[in-house]
Amino acid sequence: MKKIIQVVLALCMAMVLFTGCNSKKEEKDTVNTGKQTETADKNQNEKTDDKTSPVIIKTVIKDMSSDDEVSVKFLEKVSEGVSKQLGREVKIELAPISEGTYSESLGLLIQSGVIPDLMYFQGGDYQFAITQGILEDLRPYIEESTYVKSLIQPYNKARLENYPYLLWLAPDRIKVPVVRQDWLDGSETGKALLENPTPENYKEFFKELVKQHNLLSAYTVPGDITELDTVFNLAFGVTQTWVMEGDSYVYSKVSQATKDKLGFYAELYKEGLLDKEWISKKWDTKESAFYNGEVGVVAGTQGSVVNVYNNKMTGQNGESAKLAVLPPAKGVAQGYTPSDVSKESRGWAINAYSENKDVAFAILEYMASPEGQVLDKLGYEDEHYTKEGEQYKLTDKIGEWWPRFHESIYQFEANFAPETPYYSQAAEKALDMVVQYSSFDNSFVIPDDYATNWDAQEALYAEFAAEVINGNRSIDEFDTYVKEWYALGGTEITEYANEVLNK
Template sequence: MKNDRKKRILSAQLVLILLMILWCGTCFESKESQRQMEQSDASQSESGAGEAAEGKRKQMYEAMHTPLGKYPETVTYTLGKIAGANNSNLPVGNTYENNAYTRYLKKVLNIKNADVFELQDGNTYEEAVNVAIEDRDIPDVLVVKGRDNLLRLIEAGMIEDLTETYEECTTDTIKEMYDSYGDSLLQSATVDGKLYAFPNTVIDDGAPLLWLRKDWIEKLGLKEPETVEEALEIVRAFVEQDAAGDGQTIGLACSTDVIAGADQTYGVDSAFIHAGAMPCHWILDESGDVVYGSVTQETKEALSKLRNLYEDGILDQRFLLRKTENIDNLLKTGHCGAIYGRWWAPNNPLSAAYSVDSNAEWKPYLLDKEQVNETQKISVFESYDQWMYVVVRKGYEHPEIVAKYVSAIFDQSRYANDASAREVNDYFSINVDPTARPLNINVDYEDALYRTTEHIQAALDKTLDVSELSGLEKSYYDTCKSFLNGQLTTANGWAAYASRIEAVGELQKAGIRSAQTLPLENVNAEIPQELQELENEAFLQIISGEKPVDYFDTFVVEWYANGGKELTEQVQNAYESGKD
């Protein structure tokens, strides 16, 4: 019995030992399996992290070396921002750091701007830029005005060489745009074969037009004009018959600047163009010599005609006292029915008048087309004294960002029919000022104005399928069509149609193009302030009758004696050396 009991105990012990051995083995296998699994997971995690890192590196490389490659992480660049009046007419709630342009750039490129300062173009902005240059503390990206400031930055070694990034990070379309202006534009930003900036492009705006209140013409039972003389008689009738109806109708509006140029309002540039004159520009005369356009006999003739208009009451009798804001108010209150303006005058200043009185029917007239065409054939020098250039701070890790910006905003959004750019293109048709863009430049074909209008008109005429329009053209087409159908009655709708279709259409029919330009390099051709003031004072005195017309000859003598002679010789020498 004892032996049997011992045997049973021993057997139980052996079973227990065997079970323990089996259990330990299982535990060992389980731990080993777990260890192997953990090692496998770690290996896979490391492998995944490595693949993700490699993917990010590839994406970053592509972003830095292609026009539209998107950065894997948001790139923020500091910016000196040129602001516009009235917050650039941005929709309510939009800012310079959060608007259609910035949202599009964030989506397409994953970049955003952080504005160091936001100041209006003019003395305030230029002073801020000058201080930044003197302190050698410029933001990552900056728009500078004038080639002289660009050269300052290059000589100080403060900005990046953008030669390579231009080649790699601008689209073929952007390159075509710059090429449409010839070699001189990019050359103005090039020193020793290196490109240091992206220049603004100034598309052909054509000649200024005379904008008249057509509803007043009809009200007074007059015939629409076909010549300048007929148009001026209409303006006389506006004044003499008091078209405004309260005894306060003024004549042709005129700024004290007299020559408004391509980007200002209320000048009387057309009076000079019709006389064959090109004041405020360096030009080639009939002998092929350089002359300043403000001292020619053609300019004297134009001033004589303006003097007669003033004496006859056709030119605003109080123009010497008017500021821009005052003339704006005269348009809004319906006391002025005649201004000279470019094709974009409906956007600014006429849209404000239309908002007050939509029955005020402003119509553009291009008169004496043959003389305008002849004057536009005069060769005009471009010295890039007032040109806009975008530069990148030396040492900034993403100098390519400017090239990518230009490619996205001026090619992808405009010409690639990118559906996500609809909000950007709608800004044009609702009259948002271009200063709303982070960088206040424009890059487009030299003849972009004409080809765009041609396409829009063709789509309205149903000779071109709407699907063939670019994003910008489609936006204008929709607005113009809605305006014509009576579905859109806002000032912006009228302005889009009146500018793009009516005004540009007049220029197209007449084949009017801007004057021929010649590059003028290696010389400071800017007119000194003293000579500018001498010129402006003489012009105003002659037009207002304070001085006789022949005083112009005295002005010319004084102009040459006070530095004009030496300046003309310098420009002539620069022109001659540039021909070699």
Template sequence: MNIKKVLFFSVLTFTIFVLLGCVGGSEPTHNDDGDLIVRLGNQTATNSKLPEGDTFEDNAYTRLAEELLEIEIINEFEANGEDYDRQIALTISSGELPDIMQVSVEELEELYENGYIADLSEVFDEYASDYIKELYDSYEVNPLETTSFDGGLYGLPAVVNVTPPHMIWVRQDWIDELDLDFDSDGDRLITIEELEFLAQTFIDENPGDADNPVGIPLAHWLNEPGYGGAFTMTTIASTFGAYPRNWIEDADGNVTNGSIMPETKESLALVKDWFERGILDPQFGTRSWDDIMALAVNNQTGILTGAWHMPDWGLSNVKEMNPDVVFEAYTLVDDQNQINIASQDPIGSVAVVSSDFDHPEILVELINVFYDTLKNELNLEEVYPDIYEYQVLDVDGATRPLNMEVLSSTSELDDYSFIRDAVNGDIEVNDIPDARSQTLATSIMEYQNDPENASTAAWALYHSRMKGLELGQSVTDNGNLVWINPVFFGTTPALEQYYGNLISLEEEEFIKIITGEESIDHFDTFVEMWYDQGGEEILAEIEAEIAE
């Protein structure tokens, strides 16, 4: 009888335990095959180029990670752009995190302060490959310092050495068709006057045979602090020594924001003049990113500002609709034949691990796989054929479980130099010490050898590397770049509270100035508004941070 009672209560206890686990316990941590389940907050891309049937949760990259690490990847949520930002905000407010996700530096600090994320110090030291550690060490200031708090490491940042300058991508086939005397010395360094001439000529001659041709389209946000965005006036402002949205020192050594400096007023006056003369898009201020891209696709414009890699994710759409299109990369110089550049923080998003996840080493192992193992596998086609095929198809890297890059401080130009040497026949493709660059060189040679029958992906890679990165290498070698160093990249309480509204204020007031609703002198009123609406408090806090 006592034995029966013991058995009865043992079964009852086990049943209650199982029921509680089903009702209020945690989700299963392993699948039926015994593989660890890893739940991601997945940041997707708009133009992934995934083959039919593959998804952000199930593709060549995720399948390889699952095989090598004996895990099953489940995307707890998928989102892009502002939708992703909103999803992260909801996740933080609820305190219910996926196992791994990517956040901003500001969100990282909030997660740390609330105890939501794991200290990665020990697992990084133990699991990170020597190569990954060297990548982070290659920067003048190790980016891991930014993601460390009180002696602990709470996130692994994306790091990219952004190759300047901001460029102007021009329809070279139109220049050739019109037999224009443009950039006669071939250095691809052009002046404001030359750009104006080209824009006006494209409008007047309309080589695209389009309704309502547009000279120069710019996005309504107009400014970004770095060199990776599209449709901004970054290269235009640089000719005036203007650095909008960068925290820099003024002539008196005081911290200021480039958006409120006199040089930015000068660059706005130029863009305003373009609007009045019809050189700037008449619908400036109202078009979305897709609208501007459609102008290029529909042959309404042949001038687009953007980064060196713009052919890979934007201009390739133009190629799809216009098979004979040829772009060339140019950049603007000031009256001293110089390109003024503000150096940039290499840190992008930060990958974090929930403090509730028992295997934080998985994040480090994922980074090893995608930014060491695959990058340095010289026989990629045979060892990882599915990944090789993705690279041939130019599938967006955002389809990896981590939508980020972990690159050395000189990676872009280092990779380009090997690609250039292989394309020029100075070395063999197999001599390139990087699998991805081997694939790129092969595709570029495919285009170079038979441009009429080459794929759009090969066309894009040729343009982005042999024109975009080549221009970056050229201006670096020739000493055209004049650098200034922003004094602050972080955040402060006032910056978090007010800066979003100040960005909106800037966009609204600059649109009014350019489109003629306000005069150029309204810029001075904007500066006063900027100080009054939080700017003064932000600057005081930044000064205090720097003083510390």
């Protein structure tokens, strides 16, 4: 018995020693930053300073997978270009992420401690990433860059100052209203609308469209009124998220300006000018209603989305059905939706604890270069385009391609054959119109302490607005809604807003 006990004790001691050694080994192989714990790839890190060894950059990119041949081929091409630019071999590899929505899958990945060198964020930057301090301040890299810096727009610059961790070189996601050019030209009210786009002139134009083309309605939106607001908000005085009433700021959605605007929307609905099914419309049904001639006007994001709308409309209805961009309504002020410059809502981030931050940024720099932009925007020669001298001619396969890195065409000076322009006239006009009618919002990131109440307040507004527009509640109940909004924490968030905005 004594011997058995001695054997058991010896085994236990051996297990303790083994576990202790293992723990020490794991501790040694783990980089503890004080804000995060991430497993270090020792072999890769030891080779980072060896100029003859390839630098491996781990990345995650939406809609790209290591199991997808198109993704792999594209990143091989990008790797070749970056390697040539740096004078050393770089290999870009996609880190696998779980199934589900992209934002959730990326969130799970970084919370597990596997943090890629270069990451595309969409749908938020995750509180985990902020509290753990894993995102690199990109401003020093941008300042030293050549190509990235040349593509920075005023709204990019403002967002980077407020939140320097995400870079997204693309036209701002501002929506503009569009209509068939032949319908605009053939209307009696179109000229007055273009010369003086007041809400009343918009209403008259809507009435004529419905009558002349036997439409179900003049305007439709996919489930909420954001795409109406981009046309009419400023005209009614909803010029920013927080507007001045008296000597202090109030939330625009409880302002007199919003009351006036909702009353106007209710009139559009009652008169059959706003789609009766707007609240149940989805993106696809909204767009099909537009192409099929059931509605006359919709809003689309400037640039790429307007380009898609134009190409689909002309493809289905002929070249005469090309799109025209309409101006924002004019009243108290005039403009499309102001740019939110509190931060980027999506974009590229670099792991602050990566061993290869400079190389990760060099990828973004290469893709902003003339050569990188051609690859990013046009795909592969003899497949997505052909080239005669310095002129690019796009093939039918260009419709299968989209930019993976930088969507911006600012200073993209490729010379295209007239018969295959990169953007349609409507898409280019949309970009110009947004510049003409641009402004900055004064919104700010809502602190966590107010977030729950804020969500409830937003839900309250959405419900009230829908009921007023659909005629289920009177606009005269606006004051009751405002009291409910303040009771849900509106007083506290308004006080906080005035502290922030009056600094």
